[in-house]
Amino acid sequence: MSSENAVSNSKFVLQDPVLTFEDYSRAEVRRLEETDPQFDSQLYMEAIDLVLVQMGVVERSRDS
Amino acid sequence: MIIRNIWAENIFKFKKIELLGLPERGIIALSGANESGKSTLVDMISLALFGRTVTIAPEQLHQVVRWGETRASLTLEFTGRDRRDYSVTRYFDIEGAQQPALCQGGVLTPIIKGEGVDQKVVDLAGFNFEQFANILYLAPENLRTSASSSVMIKSLAGVEGIEKIAQRLFNEVQSLQAVASHLKENQEKLRLKHQHLALRRETLDELQEQLIHEQQKMAALDREIGQWRHFIEGFRKAASGVAAAMERFAKSTLDTGLDGWRARSVQLLQALDGFEGVCQEGEVELGEVNPLDGMRQWLSDFGQRLLEIETIFNQVDTYQRKILAWLGEDKFPHGPEPVSTESRFIDNRTPIVREKERLEKRYRRLDRGFVVAFFLAFFFCSGWGLLYFQPDLPISMAVRQFFIHPWSLQGISVSIPFLQDFLSQLQQMVGKYPPEAILGGTALLMLMAMLGDFGRSTKIKAKIALVTQKLTQLEGQAAYYREVIEIIESSVRQSLPRRVALLATIDEVPWQIELTEWLQKGGGDLLKEDDLARFLNKLISSFDQFQKDIQFCDAEAAAQEAQGMESRKKQEQSLQELQSRIEQEHQRRQEDQRLQEEIQDLHMEFLKQEHQIQVRQIATRLLKGTALELAKYFNQELQRFISSVVPILTGNRYQNLRLNNDLVIQVCSPKKKSYVDLAELSTGTRAQILLAVRVALAQAMATRSIKSPQFLVLDEPLAFFDRQRFQNTLLALPKIGEHLTQFWVVAAQFDSALPGEVGVHIHCFEDEDVLMVG
Numbered sequence: 001m002s003s004e005n006a007v008s009n010s011k012f013v014l015q016d017p018v019l020t021f022e023d024y025s026r027a028e029v030r031r032l033e034e035t036d037p038q039f040d041s042q043l044y045m046e047a048i049d050l051v052l053v054q055m056g057v058v059e060r061s062r063d064s
Numbered sequence: 065m066i067i068r069n070i071w072a073e074n075i076f077k078f079k080k081i082e083l084l085g086l087p088e089r090g091i092i093a094l095s096g097a098n099e100s101g102k103s104t105l106v107d108m109i110s111l112a113l114f115g116r117t118v119t120i121a122p123e124q125l126h127q128v129v130r131w132g133e134t135r136a137s138l139t140l141e142f143t144g145r146d147r148r149d150y151s152v153t154r155y156f157d158i159e160g161a162q163q164p165a166l167c168q169g170g171v172l173t174p175i176i177k178g179e180g181v182d183q184k185v186v187d188l189a190g191f192n193f194e195q196f197a198n199i200l201y202l203a204p205e206n207l208r209t210s211a212s213s214s215v216m217i218k219s220l221a222g223v224e225g226i227e228k229i230a231q232r233l234f235n236e237v238q239s240l241q242a243v244a245s246h247l248k249e250n251q252e253k254l255r256l257k258h259q260h261l262a263l264r265r266e267t268l269d270e271l272q273e274q275l276i277h278e279q280q281k282m283a284a285l286d287r288e289i290g291q292w293r294h295f296i297e298g299f300r301k302a303a304s305g306v307a308a309a310m311e312r313f314a315k316s317t318l319d320t321g322l323d324g325w326r327a328r329s330v331q332l333l334q335a336l337d338g339f340e341g342v343c344q345e346g347e348v349e350l351g352e353v354n355p356l357d358g359m360r361q362w363l364s365d366f367g368q369r370l371l372e373i374e375t376i377f378n379q380v381d382t383y384q385r386k387i388l389a390w391l392g393e394d395k396f397p398h399g400p401e402p403v404s405t406e407s408r409f410i411d412n413r414t415p416i417v418r419e420k421e422r423l424e425k426r427y428r429r430l431d432r433g434f435v436v437a438f439f440l441a442f443f444f445c446s447g448w449g450l451l452y453f454q455p456d457l458p459i460s461m462a463v464r465q466f467f468i469h470p471w472s473l474q475g476i477s478v479s480i481p482f483l484q485d486f487l488s489q490l491q492q493m494v495g496k497y498p499p500e501a502i503l504g505g506t507a508l509l510m511l512m513a514m515l516g517d518f519g520r521s522t523k524i525k526a527k528i529a530l531v532t533q534k535l536t537q538l539e540g541q542a543a544y545y546r547e548v549i550e551i552i553e554s555s556v557r558q559s560l561p562r563r564v565a566l567l568a569t570i571d572e573v574p575w576q577i578e579l580t581e582w583l584q585k586g587g588g589d590l591l592k593e594d595d596l597a598r599f600l601n602k603l604i605s606s607f608d609q610f611q612k613d614i615q616f617c618d619a620e621a622a623a624q625e626a627q628g629m630e631s632r633k634k635q636e637q638s639l640q641e642l643q644s645r646i647e648q649e650h651q652r653r654q655e656d657q658r659l660q661e662e663i664q665d666l667h668m669e670f671l672k673q674e675h676q677i678q679v680r681q682i683a684t685r686l687l688k689g690t691a692l693e694l695a696k697y698f699n700q701e702l703q704r705f706i707s708s709v710v711p712i713l714t715g716n717r718y719q720n721l722r723l724n725n726d727l728v729i730q731v732c733s734p735k736k737k738s739y740v741d742l743a744e745l746s747t748g749t750r751a752q753i754l755l756a757v758r759v760a761l762a763q764a765m766a767t768r769s770i771k772s773p774q775f776l777v778l779d780e781p782l783a784f785f786d787r788q789r790f791q792n793t794l795l796a797l798p799k800i801g802e803h804l805t806q807f808w809v810v811a812a813q814f815d816s817a818l819p820g821e822v823g824v825h826i827h828c829f830e831d832e833d834v835l836m837v838g
Contacts, residue, residue: 017694050680
């Protein structure tokens with residue numbers, strides 16, 4: 001995890017952005033799964049992984 | 065974290081520093097002119113805790129050591145989150161290296177040394193260097209503009225990192241879109257190139273079918289040329305055979321025998337047959353008048369003559385066989401002996417010879433009987449004459465006595481019984497007749513017998529003469545036949561003309577008529593040199609015509625072959641062109657395949673880029689949503705601290721402050737009765753509000769995260785404040801909340817009327833390098 005990518009390098013004081021992102025993404029995926037018949041969960045999972053990689057939470061995205 | 069004591073040697077400009085007994089609550093005022101070292105004291109807090117400062121980059125830490133010194137030391141005693149006292153000591157050298165050590169309480173033995181010290185300090189403090197620099201360390205530049213505060217707020221809210229990632233993804237999307245656009249352009253170019261290639265799938269198959277067809281034509285042409293060559297070779301060979309046979313034939317002379325004629329004729333005929341076969345195979349016609357017909361006609365005529373003379377010769381052979389068979393003297397040398405209907409010479413001659421011998425033998429016997437009869441007749445006549453004319457003679461008496469007493473010889477007869485019996489029977493028979501009668505009669509009988517013999521011998525003699533004549537005739541004929549045989553046998557070894565001439569010399573032979581007719585019908589042409597030459601000239605004339613026709617046909621065939629070769633050359637060129645077109649078509653196919661693959665690859669790459677763009681766009685949307693969530697929550701949480709801090713620090717002038725969704729600070733203006741951006745406020749007011757916001761953030765951090773008394777550093781944040789506002793701020797700071805208790809305030813100077821809540825005032829002088837407090 002590089003310091004450049006690390007979002008959670010403790011600048012925050014109130015809320016962890018990684019957890020917020022994960023919660024928000026999960027909620028968004030759930031919402032779209034329920035409302036959008038054309039919803040492509042794979043794309044969203046890749047996007048989430050990509051962001052987590054960028055955040056330095058995971059080493060690399062699922063598709064890579 | 066509360067800072068209790070600080071010791072330092074050879075740090076920055078100071079040779080020695082001792083700040084002892086620092087209060088847990090209240091303001092620690094640091095004042096002094098520029099370059100007096102007041103900010104250095106603040107930097108020492110960060111340097112002691114984290115080994116780095118806000119103002120000095122890590123690679124320039126060698127500047128920490130005082131000028132002219134080689135080593136420096138810094139010790140900071142603090143109370144951690146666990147309410148226990150610790151001291152962190154760092155030793156520096158001029159290379160920038162440092163050796164940290166952490167001790168607990170008053171124990172001098174470090175609990176941790178080296179690398180683990182930094183992390184342990186972070187744990188004990190409840191914040192790291194970043195949080196210190198952004199939240200607990202307030203520099204004046206952070207309060208000049210609302211933009212910098214907004215950045216800081218976003219950073220603290222976690223939105224800054226989110227937005228950075230979003231921006232990075234946005235930039236990636238831009239780059240990916242540029243790449244995708246480039247891929248699309250390249251794909252379009254390749255598609256146009258592919259369209260321009262205009263490859264027809266059927267063309268190669270058609271060309272290959274055409275190639276097979278042309279190759280078949282080529283093979284047929286090769287076969288035809290091969291057949292032509294084969295024909296020409298055979299034609300020339302057959303023509304050479306005819307020429308050779310003809311040459312041998314033309315060399316024939318009168319000395320050539322029948323076998324030689326026949327053999328050459330057969331050779332020539334075979335050569336002509338072979339040549340004709342080649343012509344038929346090649347479907348070649350030799351001119352309007354076929355010279356082969358003339359030669360064949362000549363050979364047929366010639367053959368007929370040979371056949372006729374051969375027939376004659378066969379007759380001669382047959383005749384020879386018959387004669388030889390008739391003569392019976394020698395076997396026929398040229399084959400089995402023919403069955404003859406005639407009696408053989410020996411068969412004819414033998415009975416004649418035997419008859420002659422028998423007649424001659426009979427004649428000789430008759431001749432001897434005649435002599436005996438003559439003597440007997442003479443004897444008996446003499447006896448009769450004696451008895452009749454001289455009966456008294458003693459001899460006549462003796463004879464008579466003999467007839468009267470023939471037994472006087474009985475003694476003899478006794479000794480010879482057979483003679484005795486005969487004499488007895490003779491006496492009985494002749495005894496009753498007179499001796500004269502007996503002798504006369506006997507003499508007469510003898511005369512008669514003599515006459516009879518003479519007659520018979522004469523007759524036999526005539527027969528002998530006749531038989532001898534027959535025998536002579538037969539032997540003459542045999543001698544003649546032997547001569548004929550000799551001629552025939554000698555003719556066999558002769559040339560045809562000499563043989564014919566020899567045979568013609570024999571008369572009265574069966575073939576004589578046929579030979580004469582043969583000579584009259586043209587056979588004579590073979591017997592004389594001039595006639596033969598004339599006769600052969602007819603054949604040579606036909607052969608000359610044959611030669612001309614051969615040359616013509618050979619030239620025609622060669623022309624046909626040349627034409628075939630020319631056609632083959634054209635066909636070969638056509639094949640090469642076709643193969644070249646097929647090769648080009650293959651290359652076009654490969655190009656087509658390559659273009660399709662490239663287009664497909666580009667398309668796949670484009671889809672991949674599109675996918676990456678989609679992923680990043682989704683990620684960006686999620687990040688924006690997350691940022692909104694963070695901002696919303698941060699806004700809600702911070703609002704509570706702001707609402708408690710801002711009125712205190714603004715003297716209740718501004719009580720309502722909020723952060724919008726972009727975390728931009730807005731304040732409710734009492735005059736305007738509405739929220740306005742900080743940009744609309746005066747610089748001092750804006751700095752005051754921003755300070756309130758920053759202190760509220762620090763309060764929030766101390767409350768939420770550190771959860772213990774905490775120091776706050778304000779490095780000249782009040783420079784833009786007027787005196788009253790500066791005073792009010794200093795008075796308000798200790799009242800902010802329970803967790804923020806120790807305020808390090810740096811300023812150029814503090815009024816003499818510094819409120820009593822100020823715990824300690826440390827003034828730095830520019831020319832002093834020793835600072836001792838407490």
